[in-house]
Amino acid sequence: xxxxxxxxxxxxxxxxxxxxxxAEPPEPLLRMELEKRSAIVGQPIVxxxxxxxxxxLPESPVFPSFEVPDVMVRLxxxxxxxxxxxxxxxxxxxxxxxxxxxxxxxxxxxxPPRRLRVTYAHPETRAPxxxxxxxxxxxxxxxxxxxxxxxxxxxxxxALVIExxxxxxxxxxxxxxxxxxxxxxxxxxMSPLFLPSLIPALDSQVFSAYPKEPLVSEQEEWMxxxxxxxxxxTYVAVAGGNAAAPPIRLRWYNLKTKRVETAExxxxxxxxxxxxxxxxxxxxxxWSGLAPWVxxxxxxxxxxxxxxxxxxxxxxxxxxxxxxxxRASEAYAFALARTALRKQNLGEATNALALWSSRxxxxxxxxxxxxxxxxxRLGAARYGCLQAKxxxxxxxxxxxxxxxxxxxxxxxxxxxYAAEELPPLNPGRAR
Numbered sequence: 001x002x003x004x005x006x007x008x009x010x011x012x013x014x015x016x017x018x019x020x021x022x023a024e025p026p027e028p029l030l031r032m033e034l035e036k037r038s039a040i041v042g043q044p045i046v047x048x049x050x051x052x053x054x055x056x057l058p059e060s061p062v063f064p065s066f067e068v069p070d071v072m073v074r075l076x077x078x079x080x081x082x083x084x085x086x087x088x089x090x091x092x093x094x095x096x097x098x099x100x101x102x103x104x105x106x107x108x109x110x111x112p113p114r115r116l117r118v119t120y121a122h123p124e125t126r127a128p129x130x131x132x133x134x135x136x137x138x139x140x141x142x143x144x145x146x147x148x149x150x151x152x153x154x155x156x157x158x159a160l161v162i163e164x165x166x167x168x169x170x171x172x173x174x175x176x177x178x179x180x181x182x183x184x185x186x187x188x189x190m191s192p193l194f195l196p197s198l199i200p201a202l203d204s205q206v207f208s209a210y211p212k213e214p215l216v217s218e219q220e221e222w223m224x225x226x227x228x229x230x231x232x233x234t235y236v237a238v239a240g241g242n243a244a245a246p247p248i249r250l251r252w253y254n255l256k257t258k259r260v261e262t263a264e265x266x267x268x269x270x271x272x273x274x275x276x277x278x279x280x281x282x283x284x285x286x287w288s289g290l291a292p293w294v295x296x297x298x299x300x301x302x303x304x305x306x307x308x309x310x311x312x313x314x315x316x317x318x319x320x321x322x323x324x325x326x327r328a329s330e331a332y333a334f335a336l337a338r339t340a341l342r343k344q345n346l347g348e349a350t351n352a353l354a355l356w357s358s359r360x361x362x363x364x365x366x367x368x369x370x371x372x373x374x375x376x377r378l379g380a381a382r383y384g385c386l387q388a389k390x391x392x393x394x395x396x397x398x399x400x401x402x403x404x405x406x407x408x409x410x411x412x413x414x415x416x417y418a419a420e421e422l423p424p425l426n427p428g429r430a431r
Contacts, residue, residue, distance in 0.1 A: 028053045028118050029092070030133040038141040040156045040255070042190045044074075044100040044225075045140055051133070052085055052094035053120035058128055060379050061095055062354045063347065064114035064135070065336075069323075070142075071109050072102040072191065075347045076220060097347060102191065103142025106154070111138045117354075148253050148260060153196050155252035158189030162198070162248060164265040171271040173237045181268055182232040183248060189255055192216050192227035198248055199231050205277040206241035207270055210234045240274030330359040334406055341399045344390070346382050349398070350375065360409045367401070367408040374398035 028051060035046035051061050067073045079098040084091055103109060116133045144154050163186070168179035183198045193216065202209045211233040218227035235245070247267035254261050308315075326332055337352035353375065362368050374397050381390040 025123050025129060026054045028120060028131050028133060029087075029094075030116060030135060032135055032138060034138060034140060037139075038143050039101075039103060040253075041103055041106055041142045041144055041154050042156050042194050043255075044102055047099040047101050047138065048096060049099065049116075049135075050083060050094060050096040051116065051118050052083070052087070052092040053118065054087075054090060054092055054123055055121040055126075056093050057095065057118070057120055059119050059376075060346075060350060061119075062117040063097065063351050064116055065351050065355055066099060066101075066111050066114065068109055068111055070104045070107070071111075072104055072193070074100040074102070074220070075345065076100065077345060080347045101140065103140070104194070106142050106144050108139065108141050113137055145253060145258070151251055151253065151260065153194070155187075155194060155250070156190060156255055157187045157252060158255050160185065160187045160250070160252050160261075160263045162186075162250065162263045162265045164248075166268065170235075170268055173270070173272040175237050175239060175272060175274045177272065178234050178236045179268075179270065180232060180234045181245060182230065183265055184228055184230045185250065185263070186226075186228045188226045189224065191225045192218055192229045195229045196250075197231070198229065198250070199233050200246040200248070202233075202235065202243065202245055204243035204270075206237065206239050206243050206272055207235045208238050210236065235270055237270075237272035237274070239277040240272050241276050242272075243270040244268070245270065328359075330356065333359050334402075337402060338399065341395055341402065344392075344395050346378050346390070349378075353402075360406070360413065362405070363409050363412040365408055367405040371398075371401040371405040374401040 031048075031050040031052075033048045033050075035048070037045075039045045047066070049063065051057075065073075075097060079100070081096065082093065083096045084093045086092075114135045116135060117130065118133060119128050119130045121127070122129050144151075145156075148154060148156075163184045165182045165184075166179065167182070168177075170179045173179065181199065185192070185195050185198055187195060195216075197214070199211065211231065215230040216227065218225065235243075245268035248265040250263045251260055252263065253259075333352060333356035337349055337356050340346075340348035340352050374394070377394050378390050378398055381394060
């Protein structure tokens with residue numbers, strides 16, 4: 001019977017342990033799933049990320065960036081939202097996101113492990129708890145169908161057409177006259193970012209070409225991408241004579257017919273009245289006078305070609321480092337956040353804000369409070385009870401708050417750098 005006398009004492013000793021054991025909350029769950037392991041270059045792979053907690057989320061999880069070189073990552077506006085699931089007899093709630101991964105080249109790609117921060121309510125005390133989750137590495141491939149190895153660049157779409165518009169009379173020009181050639185390529189089932197340059201260069205002494213910056217517009221509807229690329233060039237007559245602007249031919253793989261097809265636009269014949277180019281040369285000019293210049297130019301080009309071949313590996317490494325340095329910069333992360341707010345994509349904006357804050361630390365002050373409140377209002381409108389689309393004023397307010405916070409952080413960073421003291425040149429005398 002001695003154990004009965006001791007049992008109250010044992011219960012008292014064990015009593016402080018039970019609340020501590022009961023207070024230990026379950027860990028959040030992170031699930032990552034690929035719809036498929038390979039896709040044709042330019043076509044999407046659904047990458048679903050789900051976060052579940054035993055209670056609820058008082059604030060949105062901070063998702064990492066899943067971007068890797070040669071992979072375009074998109075999060076459509078309707079591909080993210082709340083979710084719930086029965087686990088162990090209890091209802092867990094959370095958020096799921098369905099990213100779209102577009103391989104931009106053939107090959108194997110791997111998204112390395114990333115960290116995801118989630119804040120959820122304690123099951124008993126309801127106090128917020130922050131946990132850092134780690135994702136697994138995800139691998140997939142970009143492929144090209146057999147028989148399309150000769151396509152350069154490789155283009156796979158459901159539809160592709162090229163339209164051309166000519167402004168002016170190309171065959172009735174005089175020196176100083178101009179004609180404009182505009183070409184638009186419309187594509188369905190693929191992003192127009194994959195389209196190459198359309199209008200070839202014009203090799204002529206009679207006409208000078210003045211191209212404009214290409215215009216690219218993209219539309220996204222669920223998983224379907226489409227859009228167009230428009231290029232325009234103005235040909236100005238500088239002498240009398242004829243020239244021919246080459247036709248445009250773009251070979252592409254039709255995802256519907258499973259065949260290689262060609263989209264094309266006709267070439268353009270140009271004619272100008274007036275003296276030919278050689279008539280404007282001085283009398284002393286001729287092949288005898290040009291020979292030294294031609295020979296010097298050939299030698300210079302030969303030397304440049306040899307140097308380019310030898311320096312190509314170093315140039316490639318230098319370009320890769322420049323690209324990586326740019327992607328690792330504060331300006332790149334800020335541009336991502338600004339673009340996401342302009343596109344009114346809360347998921348991308350939240351990810352970009354976290355990335356930017358890791359590269360330019362926040363500074364306590366009114367600007368940071370305004371920025372935090374602006375994103376809280378967007379999150380409340382998007383993930384609140386009504387789950388309505390945030391008003392345009394909320395997006396513009398968040399963008400202004402982001403710019404103000406950046407000015408404050410940059411000023412603080414510059415001031416902190418200027419305040420750093422250099423060590424004394426002669427430590428022995430610095431007493």
